[in-house]
Amino acid sequence: MLHASYEIWGVAVAVLLIGFWTIRWVIRRKSPEHACGLNGAIFNSSCHDHDIEHRALLFLMTQKTDSVLAELARTIEQERQKLGAVVRKPSMIEAVDAFQTEAMHVSDNRQLPYDQILPMARNGITVSKIASQLQLPEAEVSMVMRLNAA
16 A cells, blocks of 8 residues: 555656746747847847748638638639620520510601700700700700710
C-alpha cells in the first residue's frame, strides 16, 4: 500500500512539473520581446510566421472568391443560352413580328399629339393653347418645341 501511494505521488509531481514547464513556455512566447512591433522595429520569426499565415489566408480567400465568381459566370452564361433558345424560336419571332406590324398599322391611322405640336407652334399658337387643345401638360409641349428647335 505504501508503494502504491509513492507511485501516485510520483505521477502527481510529474504532472505538476509538466504543467509548470508548459505555463512557463506559454508566458515566454507571449513576452514583449517576441511580439511584433507596430512599426516593424521588432521583427522575428513569430512575426514572419504570422505574416505568412495572413498571406496564406488571403490567398485561400482569393481562390474561394474566384471560384464562386467563375461558377456565377457559368450560371449566367447558361441562363443566357436558355433565354436565347426561347427567344430564337420561330413561333416567338413570328408572334413579335405580327405584333409589330399590327402596332404600325394602328399608329399609321392616327396622328400622335406630339406630331401636331410643331405645326401649331409654327402657326403662332401659344404653348398654353397648344397644351389645352392637345390635352398635354405645358411642360411637355415646351420640351418638344425646345428639342426640335435645336
